[in-house]
Amino acid sequence: MMDRGFLAQLEGYGLTTAEIHFYLPDAPSILQLFIWQEYDLAPDFPVLFDFLDHWRREIEGALHSVRIGHDRLIRPTEWRPVNHVLQLE
Template structure:
């Protein structure tokens, strides 16, 4: 069984980390921090933006800012398909 995260990396996804700064409704003068991490596609970040849309709809905390870091861990030069079977003797 192949790991879902490994398959996503082979499809071009990279590890994305977002620092989400927000204000809670019960403490509007305090800036809070939430760290989110998932595999996503740069530069469009569809997974992150789906999460942020969910945040805006379902969570009462107001967003202040989002800082994004992204790293592709497997690049095209690191992975190549090999056709054939090579017995070890």
């Protein structure tokens, strides 16, 4: 049996992390944080936006901001081996 995450990566999905900042009605002066993580497609993020639509419909917390991290948004641009050694004395 294959791992669901592995199969999603084969289909082009990458691990997406979202920091969701929100306020609750009973404590409007307190900014709260919810971390969401799932495999999603960058740059459209259909899974995340479905979750955020669900949040707006079903959860009483008013959204303040959402910060998204995805392996296609944040990654080294190039990797190459270095064949030199630097000695510090």
